[in-house]
Amino acid sequence: MIQTVSNAAVHNALGSGIKYSAIFAGFMNRTLLVVLFLFAVVSKLGAQVTSPVNGVHDDREGLFAFVNATIYASPEETIDNGTLIIKEGKVEAIGAGLAPPKGAVIVDCQGKSIYPSFIDLTPVLRLKEKAPKKEAAKKKSTHVAAHWNSSIHPEYEHLQEFPLADKVQKDWLASGFGVLNLHKADGIMRGSSQLVYPGFSDANKAVIVSRAAQHFAFSKGSSKEPYPSSFMGAVALLRQTFYDAQWYANGGIEEERNTSLQAVNDLAGLPSIFSVKNPLSVRNVNDLTSEFNRSFIIRGTGSEYRLKLETPQKLIEPLALSKPFDVSDPFTSQYVSLEDALEWRNAPCNIRLLLDAGHEVAITRDSLKTSRKFIQNLQRVMACGLSHAEALKALTVTPAQFLGIDQQLGALRPGFMASFFISTDRIDHKDFKVWQHWNAGELVFESQAQRTDIEGKYSLIIDSAAYELHVSDDKSGKFKAKLALANATGDAFKVNLEQQRELITMVITKKDSVDNSAWRLTGKISLKGGVWDGRGQDETGRWFAWSAIRSTEELPGKPKQTMDSIAPIEPFYPMGAYGRDSINEDNTFVIVSATVWTATDTGILEKSNIYVENGIIQRVGNDFEIPQGVKRYNAKGRHVTPGIIDEHSHIGIRGGVNEGTQASSAEVRIGDAVNPWDINLFRQLAGGVTTAQLLHGSANPIGGQSAIIKFRWGKGAGDMIFQEAPGFIKFALGENVKRSNSPKPGDRFPLTRMGVEQVYADAFTRAREYELRAASIPSGKRSRKNAEAPTNRRRDLELDALVEILNEERFITCHSYVQSEINMLMNVADTMGFKVNTFTHILEGYKVSDRLREHGAHASTFSDWWAYKFEVNDAIPYNAALLTKAGVNTGINSDDAEMGRRLNQEAAKAMKYGGLSKEEAIKLVTINPAKMLHVEEWVGSIEVGKQADLVIWSGDPLSVYSEADQTFVDGILYFDRNWLPEMEARDEALRSELLAEMLKQKDSKSRKPGPKGDLLYHCDTEIHDYTVE
Amino acid sequence: MITRLNSIAHLLVFLLTSVSLLAQVPMPAPEQEQSVLIRYAKAHLGNGKVISNAYIGFQNGELTMVSDANTSRISVLDYDTIIDGEGLHVFPGFIVMDSRLGLTEIGAVRATHDFDETGDFLPNVRALPAYNAESKIIPTVRFNGVLMAQVAPVGGRISGSSSTVQLDAWNWEDAQIAADEGIFLNWPQRYVKTGWWGEPGPVKVNEKYDEQVSEVFRFMEEARAYGTTDSHAVQNLRFEALRGVFDGEQRLYIRANKAKDILDVVQFKRHFGLNKVTIVGAQEAELVLIELKENKLCVVIDRVHQLPSRPEDGLNKPFELPALLAENEIPFAFATIGDMEAMISRNLPFHAGTAVFNGLDYEKAIQALTLDAAQMMGIDKHYGSLEPGKSATLFISTGDPLDISSNNILEAFIDGRQIELSSHQKDLFLKYAKKQGISVD
Structure with a gap:
């Protein structure tokens, strides 16, 4: 080991400089911090040692010169035949061929590299x-x-x-x-x-x-x-x-x-x-x-x-x-x-x-x-x-x-800290190995005794008999050896090799020997490992001379060390199945000869055309001249509807759909957790869905804020947000918030419908007070002179969301089933001065349609679900039809990744159960949910001036015998069934290619494949480990 | 004033009737006493054939005539009731396989669950005595054309025996068509889901797969050996219950989805020389079509309306499975296994409709819903198709029952008995339509 100087003072000074800075913490900014740091470094010469010394002081200058090295002083500067001079923990000088100063310890780095x-x-x-x-x-x-x-x-x-x-x-x-x-x-x-x-x-x-x-x-x-x-x-x-x-x-x-x-x-x-x-x-x-x-x-x-x-x-x-x-x-x-x-x-x-x-x-x-x-x-x-x-x-x-x-730090320049390492080669060379590491002028690491590389094929001579010896690096810092060829008698040998610095010891025994014949050899390594020689003793105690000479031949069967260079596969979005290489943003086109389901009072128009310019519907009908030179979709025999709107969805969400740990979690936002890579977005796009409300779950009475998205598959999470849509929040009633069906209900309030009411009463009481306080408190700093003045207002994200509800800036979608709880919430709302915008699920809505109409609430329901829990015992498939006929704006939602891609068919159930007309049925999944989401100004029907979220169906959109052929969002074609063969072929070809590569690289540590457990969220899904994010 | 009186009178009448109706499962229909003729309807026979203009006659619960009205002559005087079926369709009653109908009432209420017994090897456990003919779910399934069900347990490795029931009965004894026609075996899974439904975890490799398969083999070996003689000092009810599987009386239904699991099932079938084996699920059937066919396995499709299991899968892959099986001449029938499986079985016809849109021949779909299901359960001598001598278990629909808006069942008959197509849901509909002043026709 090379002795090193103590430079504790340097580090103390650096450290303490920063510690003092904490005093100014309130005002501290990064610039100031750096200044303090610099100050600390500059003042190091005058630093004192704080710890007492036992014995005679041993202060050293720490003057070293590293010569003959290739120095990578910084990414751009390579110094060949370089010298690095360090003193007192810092770089003193650096350059090519510098003469070491007197008194410096010289370290020869011939053939070696120095890196910061x-x-x-x-x-x-x-x-x-x-x-x-x-x-x-x-x-x-x-x-x-x-x-x-x-x-x-x-x-x-x-x-x-x-x-x-x-x-x-x-x-x-x-x-x-x-x-x-x-x-x-x-x-x-x-x-x-x-x-x-x-x-x-x-x-x-x-x-x-x-x-x-x-x-x-x-x-x-x-x-x-x-x-x-x-x-x-x-x-x-x-x-x-x-x-x-x-x-x-x-x-x-x-x-x-x-x-x-x-x-x-x-x-x-x-x-x-x-x-x-x-x-x-x-x-x-x-x-x-x-x-x-x-x-x-x-x-x-x-x-x-x-x-x-x-x-x-x-x-x-x-x-x-x-x-x-x-x-x-x-x-x-x-x-x-x-x-x-x-x-x-x-x-x-x-x-x-x-x-x-x-x-x-x-x-x-x-x-x-x-x-x-x-x-x-x-x-x-x-x-x-x-x-x-x-x-x-x-x-x-x-x-x-x-x-x-x-x-x-980070480079080697005069004045910089002397923190660097010396390696046997460049970092990208297979023989790269750190030989010495110096930190702040002290040698802090040296690799095992600068061990000589002895890998190779040797001719081993013992008692003038020649053997072939193979020595290979076993990748754990050791070499292992074997006698490659048996000797003339056909015996197989076992070799144990140990290297200690420049000395070598070998024990050679016969593998299947019944006798105890063994050679024990010790010798020295010369000429960079090329020649070994020494003396040995056999099992009888006889001494002999031996030697080994490395041949120039490569080891047989040695795997090539060179790494394959691979070019990246160009990213597409999302990078997986059905990802898009690029999106054609062309949003001007015309659909001709379609049966157009307008979802307006004009109903269904036969043989009609739709002209879309810059993503906006410009003309609908057959009484206008079709513009020339624009992309034309012939929809003869096919049907066009507005894009389907799913009021209640949990796809495209990551890291949990419920923050159910508190009775109110109004502060959380699904918008933070949008997952644009969820394959179900694409699958539903293929089912004609263009907009969905991604909802918080129903684990607590006041859930989180929704994200209303458009299905712009191939874009990022932020780009999926439906910008014009107002804020929404999920509320929930009944068994889920009571934790009736949870194996561990715990004691989180509430556990009954009685408690649920109180959660709302309490939350909105607090929200009102918060709002009043906010009005009376000027924001900004409290005046220290006037202690009586109110303190500044603490912004509470939970109460902010509730105040937004009170001010009709945020709308409620409330998970609900039975009539009692529905009436309860409307009562609370009336008392506290807010409105319940939408009751979702609302399977007993048909019992209270008069009350809903009075309150002005919308209803979003399942077509025919029931029997899955006690509170849906009175659910009937006639619900949507009854609500519609009672004058309540009603929608059909999915709450289910699979059903979400067949919402058009779910709407048809309101025809079967309760006798709605086709025109009314299609509205259940288009304009009606658009109204309840307050986005009807932009989407939900085929009308001039609206965004062109359109679906071309192969046939009657309410039939099981048709499917979406094309889906447009904002007039941009995001799904075309004709693309599928090509997309699937691309995916399969790419996957096969990659699997073939994997097969080549297979080793014992390869991962075992298994099916992905699709994490499909429902209202009730609660996870306790979201850390996969 | 008069109006007011009227409305009160209405309300009274309404209340009176509703008390008698509400929350009641309709009364099972009495035995067929009158002979019935349905004439001029389009008859879908269930065996792939269609008679566009048919005479369908039945008496004492049995079909007496199924013929082409264009070429047959009948005497209307032979029939007590004539139903004019012009423009209407007649189908054999649909059958839902591997069902929990009558074994469950409310998903989240464990007290209503009678399908998942504790233990591993339970061949002696029987679904039939647990079948609740009074289940409120049953009428809501019937009104869409599903008139028969295979009720099956799900627990353990061997779940127990399934039975075929008809869906209009006073009790399980009346309901049974074929008692204990099959045994259900849950094949071990190479990959297991972790977590529970509210807190799903990742899918993991099942380290115990081999061990579990060996267990199945061992149990079956012992059961087979036991079955070779009748003289046993100690009777073993479990092994007794498997005799039918080895002597070919009972069908073994094996729930398996992954291709490799299915290959293991094939080896299992060959090892024991079983001739009646059905794979339930078979989601990855496309990889083992030849094996399925060569080994004469049939399939119960667990659920058409489901998501593809891999992100790379074709968007419609589950929808296309029935057509794929048909193309490869692998017999199959439909189920609605999974979430809300009992209640969702009323959508069974629409699942079949989706399969039709995705390449399955229409009459083949009907056959899978009727005759092929009946054949699997060994009841095809009496059920599953419209043929003289068979049970008059059928329904009349105004339109195509496989599409949602045209599925409108006018009348349904089970063993010739004209069953009630109402349900508590319809009653609630009428009750609240009235309360809300909504007119319904």
């Missing part, structure tokens, strides 16, 4: 998160003035995890990482991380910055708090906490002490790193960026290339290269979906694609268990088109910039 240490912003040091400690598992203890929810702990400082286990530190250093930003990957607001140098056992030396960044995620981690139980709940909790922190800063502190909210504000200037577990969550992080004017660096999943991101992002990406599936069985391999196969195939190209799209990318080693694995993956990614400079940038400069430490 890699920086990992989100290392995961354990494969699994530590099992939650008992304290953490508990709910928030009442004597800590912290956030009420134990997944929110921004005040947590990641200090106790240091020092790391020696083995762990060494392995990270061996993978090139010399700067780690350690945080505790647990919870939603995870607190701050500290930036450390691995390799020191003394934290005073290791810590570079003690509050380097703050960390966020949507996963609640070890928190045993029931809330949030859904992805959208996590989003809401974060938003509420940010608002609470604003309130706290503006005077809320006068009302309560809260270290968590204080910490949110204190950390506001730190870089924010947001870990997502699903690429789709990037959208949610960006929403937080715009709402709170905060910027986030996103720690991605390794497949962010699947997104169409419009603005450049700062991303931290793992090298998540998954194992291929075992596809040896043609039957079971059919369960490997195209999506999974593509994800496997494109994973090495993720960063390449992201850089091409203009994003900034840092690489994280993530949870890769061994340095070897990381380097393998890195080399694989580089083989797929990531250049040496790009890789280096992603490992050094970019992460340093993200953290604002790029003037000290």
Whole structure:
């Protein structure tokens, strides 16, 4: 080992500089932070050592010169025959052929490379998160003035995890990482991380910055708090906490002490790193960026290339290269979906694609268990088109910039910290290996004794008899050997080989020997492993000389180390079955000779034409001249209806459909959880559905806010939102909210219909008070001079939604079954001064149609469902017809992914049961739901001026003997049955190609395929682990 | 004033009648006493044939005449009742397979569940005595043309025996057409769903698959050995219950969906030399069509209206399965297994209609709903088609019963008995139409 100087003072100064900054936390911004940091570095020369010394002081200059190296000083600068001079922990000089100063220890790096240490912003040091400690598992203890929810702990400082286990530190250093930003990957607001140098056992030396960044995620981690139980709940909790922190800063502190909210504000200037577990969550992080004017660096999943991101992002990406599936069985391999196969195939190209799209990318080693694995993956990614400079940038400069430490770390320049490693080769070369790692001027890692590579084929001579010896690298840091050919007598031999530095020991025994014949050899290695020689002893104790000479031949059967370069499969959207390569946005066309079901008073028009220009219906009928030169759809013998509107759907949602942990969860938004990749969107588009209300479930009386979407398959989640549609919210009554059918009903209020009423009474009473208080409180800072003045108003996202209902800015869709509860809610509404817009399901609506009409409520019901629970005992299939005839605006909804694609047929049931006309029946799934969703101005019927959401059916749209041929949304053709053969052929060809590749790469670690369990949400679906996001 | 009095009078009459009607399952029809002739209707015989202008006569519950009115001569005086069927259609009563009708009332109320017994190997457990002829669901299924059902248990590995019932009876004894005609076996699954319906988990590889298959083989080996003799010191009810499967009296219905599971079922069938085996489900049949055909397996299609199981699957794949089986001459019948399976069986005709739109020949669809189902259950001598000598179990429809808006059953007969087509749902409809002042015709 080369002796190293102590540079503790440097690190102390750096660390303490930041600690002081906390005093200014309230005002601190990032610039100031960087300034403080710089100040700390500049002042290091005058730093003092705080710890007493036992014995004689041993201060050293730490002056080293690394000569004859290829130095990759930064991604752009390569210095051949370079010299790196370091002193007192910093780079003193760097350049080609510099003469080492006097007094410097000279380290010869002939044939070696020097890189600045890699920086990992989100290392995961354990494969699994530590099992939650008992304290953490508990709910928030009442004597800590912290956030009420134990997944929110921004005040947590990641200090106790240091020092790391020696083995762990060494392995990270061996993978090139010399700067780690350690945080505790647990919870939603995870607190701050500290930036450390691995390799020191003394934290005073290791810590570079003690509050380097703050960390966020949507996963609640070890928190045993029931809330949030859904992805959208996590989003809401974060938003509420940010608002609470604003309130706290503006005077809320006068009302309560809260270290968590204080910490949110204190950390506001730190870089924010947001870990997502699903690429789709990037959208949610960006929403937080715009709402709170905060910027986030996103720690991605390794497949962010699947997104169409419009603005450049700062991303931290793992090298998540998954194992291929075992596809040896043609039957079971059919369960490997195209999506999974593509994800496997494109994973090495993720960063390449992201850089091409203009994003900034840092690489994280993530949870890769061994340095070897990381380097393998890195080399694989580089083989797929990531250049040496790009890789280096992603490992050094970019992460340093993200953290604002790029003037000290991430490159080797005079004045920069002397953190670097010396490797046997370039990182993209198969022989790359970290030889030494230096951190802050100290040698903190040296690979096993600069072991000589002895791999190869040798001619071994013992007692002047020649044997062929094969030595191969067993990939675990050891070599193993075998005698390839038996000797003349036909004996087979077993070889045990051990290498210690430049010495070698071998034991050679006969495999099937009944005698004890054995040779034990010891010798030295010369000429870079090419020649071994020494002495040995046989089983009789006789000594002899032996030698081995490496031949120039390659080892037989040695797998080629070269990595295949693969070009990425160009992303399409969504990247799986029936994804779209591109969308033809042409939205001017004419449909001719159709039977047009207008869903208006004009009823059904025979042999009519529809002219659509720029996505808007311009003419309907047969009394206008068909414009020339526009795309023409001949619908002779076919029927056209408005796009079907599903008032009640749970498809296209991810991370849970219920936030049922509280009686009211009005703050959560399905819009946060829209999953544009759900294949059921496409399937329903093929069933003529163009608009749906994606609803929160029915686990609690006041559920969450709906997302009304248009089925723009192939676009992103944000693009699916029906922009003109007003806000909606789900309410629910009856057995689900009472948890009657839950195996573990628990004690969450309410458990009876009596309690349900009180939930509403209470919620709207609070909402009224909140609104009144809001009116009386000026927003902004409380005047300290006038203590009597009211404090600033705390924005409450739950009550905001309820106030919106009171102000008719948000509309209720209420899950309901029996007449008593329906009347109850209308009573509460009348008393509290709001309106129930829609009763959904409402299977006993026919009993109370007069009351509904009076209240002005809409009804959205099932065609013929019943008998699935007690409260639907009186459900009758005549419901829709009776309600319609009673003058209640009525729709038929799905609440079911399968039925959603046959809603046209469900509407026909109102003809069979109760005798509605065709014209009335089609309205049940078009204009009527449009009215209840308050979107009838734009969609729901075929009328001039409306958006061209149209379906061309092969026949009578109410018959089981027809299907949608074409579906248009906004006048854009999003589904054409004629496309299917081509799409299916493409999917099958692509899948087969990828499976063939997998078969080639099959090994024992291949993943076993299995069918996907489609997570189809119903009203009642509650999940307790949404962390897959 | 007069109006007011009238309305009160109406209300009184209404209340009086409703008390007697409401929440009641209609009374089973009495034995056929009068002979009936349906003339000039289009008869779909259930065996693939159609008579466009037919005479259909029946007496004492039995069809006496099914013939072409253009070429036959009859005497109307031979019949007590003549139904003029011009423009109407006649079909044999539809049959729903692997059904929970009468074994369940309300999905979420466990107390009403009598289909899932505890234990693993339960061949001796019988669905028939648990069949509740008074179930409120039954009339709501009947009025769409479904007049018979195979009621089957679902629990354990071997669930027990199924029976065929007709849907207009006082009790299970009256209802039975074929008692214990089949045994249901749930083939082990290579992949298992985790979680429960409210909290679904991922699908996992079933590590115990081989072990579970061996268990089935072992149990069946012992049952077969037991069945080779009648003299047993100790009687084993489970093995006794399987005798019929080995001697070819009973059909073995095996629920299996995945292609590889079906291949294992084929090996199982061959191993035991069973000749009457039906696969229930067979969602991946397209991969094992040859095996199904060569081994003379038939299929109960679990549910036409379902989502494709893989994202890559054709959008209509489940809709196309019946046509695919027909094309490959694999006999099949329909079920509505899954969510709300008992109640949803009233939509059985529409499932078949979807299959027709997706390539299945219309009369073949009718055959699957009638004769092929009857054949599977071994009741085709008496049921399943309109042929002289068979039971007069049929219905008259104004239109195509396989399409929703034209499914309108005017009259239905079970064993010649003209059954009531009302239901508590219709009663509620009338009651509240009246309350809300809505006129209904």
